[in-house]
Amino acid sequence: MKFINITLITHAPNPITGAQPSTARRFQEVIDNALLAEELGFDGFGVGERHERPFISSSPPVVLSHIAALTSRIRLFTAVTTLSLLDPVRAYEDYATLDHLSGGRLELIIGKGNGAAQRDLFHVTPEDQWDRNAESYELFRTIWRQGKVTAEPRFRPRLVDAEVWPRPLQQPVRVWHGSATSRESVDLAARYGDPLFSANVTNPIEPYAELIRYYRQRWVHHGHDPAQLAVGAGTAGYYSSRNSQDAIETYRPVFAGYLAFQKRLGVEPVFPTLEDFVERSSALIGSPQQVIEKVHRYHEQFGHSVLHLHADAGGLTEAEHRASLELFQSDVAPVLRRDLPDPPWGWGPGPITDDHTEPAGAGATDGHDAFATTALTAVATG
Numbered sequence: 561m562k563f564i565n566i567t568l569i570t571h572a573p574n575p576i577t578g579a580q581p582s583t584a585r586r587f588q589e590v591i592d593n594a595l596l597a598e599e600l601g602f603d604g605f606g607v608g609e610r611h612e613r614p615f616i617s618s619s620p621p622v623v624l625s626h627i628a629a630l631t632s633r634i635r636l637f638t639a640v641t642t643l644s645l646l647d648p649v650r651a652y653e654d655y656a657t658l659d660h661l662s663g664g665r666l667e668l669i670i671g672k673g674n675g676a677a678q679r680d681l682f683h684v685t686p687e688d689q690w691d692r693n694a695e696s697y698e699l700f701r702t703i704w705r706q707g708k709v710t711a712e713p714r715f716r717p718r719l720v721d722a723e724v725w726p727r728p729l730q731q732p733v734r735v736w737h738g739s740a741t742s743r744e745s746v747d748l749a750a751r752y753g754d755p756l757f758s759a760n761v762t763n764p765i766e767p768y769a770e771l772i773r774y775y776r777q778r779w780v781h782h783g784h785d786p787a788q789l790a791v792g793a794g795t796a797g798y799y800s801s802r803n804s805q806d807a808i809e810t811y812r813p814v815f816a817g818y819l820a821f822q823k824r825l826g827v828e829p830v831f832p833t834l835e836d837f838v839e840r841s842s843a844l845i846g847s848p849q850q851v852i853e854k855v856h857r858y859h860e861q862f863g864h865s866v867l868h869l870h871a872d873a874g875g876l877t878e879a880e881h882r883a884s885l886e887l888f889q890s891d892v893a894p895v896l897r898r899d900l901p902d903p904p905w906g907w908g909p910g911p912i913t914d915d916h917t918e919p920a921g922a923g924a925t926d927g928h929d930a931f932a933t934t935a936l937t938a939v940a941t942g
Contacts, residue, residue, distance in 0.1 A: 564792075566605075568615055569587075572614040575817020587623070589873075595630060597634060600885055603907060605871065607627075611645065612681070621657075628658065636658070638655075638669055639868075645681075649716070649719075652703045652724055664912055665909065667734050669735075695714060699716075731912065735754050739756060753782070755791065757794075760794040760842045760858075761795070765861055772863070790905075791863060791866075795842045795867065795869055797815075800846060802848075802887075808846065810880060842858065852892055865901050
């Protein structure tokens with residue numbers, strides 16, 4: 561199993577002290593956490609994309625490029641790239657550039673995104689958001705693989721023998737599909753033989769497990785090898801110490817701050833008490849052995865090979881946050897790496913070709929890479 565840290569770069573008061581960091585300080589915390597993740601031996605670091613309060617993660621390519629310049633090993637994830645809001649040509653240019661600057665360490669997780677404010681900002685409606693996501697991905701995918709592209713999409717100007725530069729260093733960059741409880745993302749991932757990343761944060765296990773089972777069904781339906789299927793999953797929170805009661809009591813004020821934040825937003829909590837949160841959510845709170853057992857319990861339902869932990873301290877002190885991550889790497893990760901499988905591919909850069917040559921498969925018209933010159937259709941829902 562592989563382990564990555566992810567941040568959505570929430571910019572909000574500390575849930576315990578109430579102190580609000582400056583924007584510059586908040587970005588520095590993200591950079592510090594990325595460096596800590598590489599130092600401690602995590603396999604990846606992800607930056608989300610949101611275009612509304614209380615997030616300042618509106619430009620993940622810029623943040624990840626800065627992290628790329630300061631690191632050398634860790635894989636760089638987007639979590640998620642909201643293709644339904646973006647021009648796929650411009651997004652391609654940004655991420656192809658980042659792939660070069662990082663030495664081929666980029667991994668994309670795409671999704672339609674959440675939130676009415678950011679939809680309004682980009683003039684996207686709930687009715688067309690799924691269609692935009694599918695269309696943008698299909699065009700995005702085609703640009704990765706073809707030297708020249710002709711297409712007449714619905715949501716951006718047409719392309720005629722368009723050449724988009726630079727070519728990515730990896731051929732191709734791996735794309736995951738982020739999903740919470742919607743079948744549209746699952747269908748898109750299964751159709752193209754792409755890995756799925758389950759949010760697995762807001763609800764108990766059941767809806768996420770159901771969606772992953774559906775993904776496996778659709779994967780086989782589309783004729784893909786079951787041995788090549790890969791699933792990632794998130795966690796709702798993480799804190800571990802040698803003694804389980806110490807872990808729970810240290811995390812209690814963090815959870816209280818989380819409940820207060822939900823109340824200010826007018827959101828009814830799914831898990832009203834810390835004990836319920838620890839028991840029924842995907843949060844990993846407790847001793848190392850308890851964390852290991854819970855990941856195993858989720859793996860029985862998901863079969864996932866990548867797990868994300870939140871990169872942010874979230875109300876913990878820097879010392880508590882670091883000690884907890886150190887304990888994960890010393891006592892938890894080795895056991896899970898031994899017990900649970902890795903994804904069915906090498907974790908380093910994908911195939912790399914000379915970017916002055918046309919990528920393999922350019923001009924192909926097979927069922928996966930063809931991009932119709934007529935208007936694209938919506939995602940099938942099976």
